[in-house]
Amino acid sequence: MADEKIYDCIIIGAGPGGLQAAIYLGRYNKNVLLIDRGGGRTQHAKHIENFLTQKAISGREIIELGLEQAKSFNVKIEKGLVTKVLKKRHFEIYAGEKKYLSKFVIVSSGVYDNLPSIENLHKFLGISLFTCIDCDGYRTTNKKLVIIGNHIKSVHLAIAMKEMFTKDITLVLYTNKVPDDYKEELSDENIPLIIGRPVRIIGDETMKALELQDGRIIPCEVIMSHFGYKLNDSFLSELNLKKDRDNFKHIVSSTYESSLSGLYIVGPLNQGNDQVIIAAGEGAVAAIAIKKRLLEL
Ligand SMILES: Cc1cc2nc3c(=O)[nH]c(=O)nc-3n(C[C@H](O)[C@H](O)[C@H](O)COP(=O)(O)OP(=O)(O)OC[C@H]3O[C@@H](n4cnc5c(N)ncnc54)[C@H](O)[C@@H]3O)c2cc1C
Structure with missing residues (x-):
């Protein structure tokens, strides 16, 4: 089942990185689709005490508040498991029976602990x-x-x-x-x-x-x-993206663009630190870069 609309940006994963990017792009009045399978690592964080202005907040609350905020800026949110991403004329994102098209993609699907x-x-x-x-x-x-x-x-x-x-x-x-x-x-x-x-x-x-x-x-x-962690990135396998020397983390530019033009990777999938505020900051940087690219288009 194909959704024929061409989104400005599709974001994969509603963690802090994806939600922050969604809020920025929503506030640029862009057509944004956020796809998330549910659950996620931030939901396991019961006491987050290192996020500016929050003396203590649970990861679940951050995600719930972030989803509400993104929706209020007209970000479309769909529940689904992304299984494949391809790049043809546009990006093709596959989730269940559905296929979506997009000019840009932000991957924010996080990691899972061993x-x-x-x-x-x-x-x-x-x-x-x-x-x-x-x-x-x-x-x-x-x-x-x-x-x-x-x-x-x-x-x-x-x-x-x-x-x-x-x-x-x-x-x-x-x-x-x-x-x-x-x-x-x-x-x-x-x-x-x-x-x-x-x-x-x-x-x-x-x-x-x-x-x-x-x-x-x-x-x-x-x-x-x-015991370390594994990356939630199997859906990127057909894109042959550049990884680090250990073939583990994705290599990205200063705006979090991967080795494939137009596909951005934020959060602990790249070589940065694994923190809520850092994933959110990276999401904001990627969104601002995509806004500029959309203006150029
Ligand atoms: C127990 C625990 C405590 C923590 N405490 C803190 C803390 O105090 N402070 C702090 O800064 N950080 C903390 N963290 C780390 C913090 O949770 C991570 O930095 C944060 O999760 C990274 O954000 P993210 O955007 O990558 O998203 P994540 O929270 O990892 O979310 C990724 C989302 O992508 C979705 N997803 C994954 N694969 C797919 C797919 N194929 N299709 C669709 N959706 C998909 C997942 O369901 C999830 O919703 C803690 C982590 C844990 C486990």
Whole structure:
């Protein structure tokens, strides 16, 4: 089913990046369609405390307010899962049975966390189980912290967390491939290292401890899970966009345009930091650049 209209811009993903871009383009009186599948990572952020003017706000509230604001500037919002984007004369965006055409595209589909399989993990996610030092490091201040990870990079995280937030840290690694100098560094910092596999978080209202497969119990008030994330970008695969050396993040210009003219990528899909205010700022920059390009057209 084809929507024959040619939109000025189609935005994929109603996270902070996509919504901020939608608000700018809506206020330029452009024909904008925002397609979102629902859910999304920002919705897991229960206490955002680092967004200017908001002492504390949930990610869900930010998205709900952003959707209302975008709608008030006549942005069309459709629920749908984008499965493919092609570039012919115009961009072709496929979502379910539908095909949409657009002069420009902003991709703001975000990332999803690699989370280990641990009983009760989702109960505490965003409350006392965190995934990002910039977002929630502060919330571990002076608390009994366990860091879990599957890579020696978690050693650096443990040392950084100790430097900034709490002295009471235990590092639990799934891998025993830890070089001796890393072990020495941890020992110098008084950070116990445990090699093991967590299976359950113990606690009803508040977190009490982490249980390992071998029965060991590690008391804790907060957990930092350090397993990285994957990008929500499979729908871009036919465009052969340029990525970084690790073939992971998308390379973009200073206006967040990808290696394909007219397609912009904002938020943690590019090499920038993964923060609400940064994704929103990038969305604004991309929208302003697209406004200029539309004027040139
Ligand atoms: C537990 C937790 C706590 C956090 N706390 C903070 C914090 O305190 N401060 C802070 O600044 N940041 C925080 N973050 C990070 C913040 O959520 C991200 O920076 C932000 O999500 C990035 O915004 P985004 O625009 O990429 O959108 P996202 O929120 O990732 O949204 C992307 C949207 O795209 C949609 N989508 C994905 N694929 C498709 C598709 N194929 N078709 C259609 N739609 C699609 C998704 O459904 C989603 O709605 C936290 C994250 C987590 C997980």
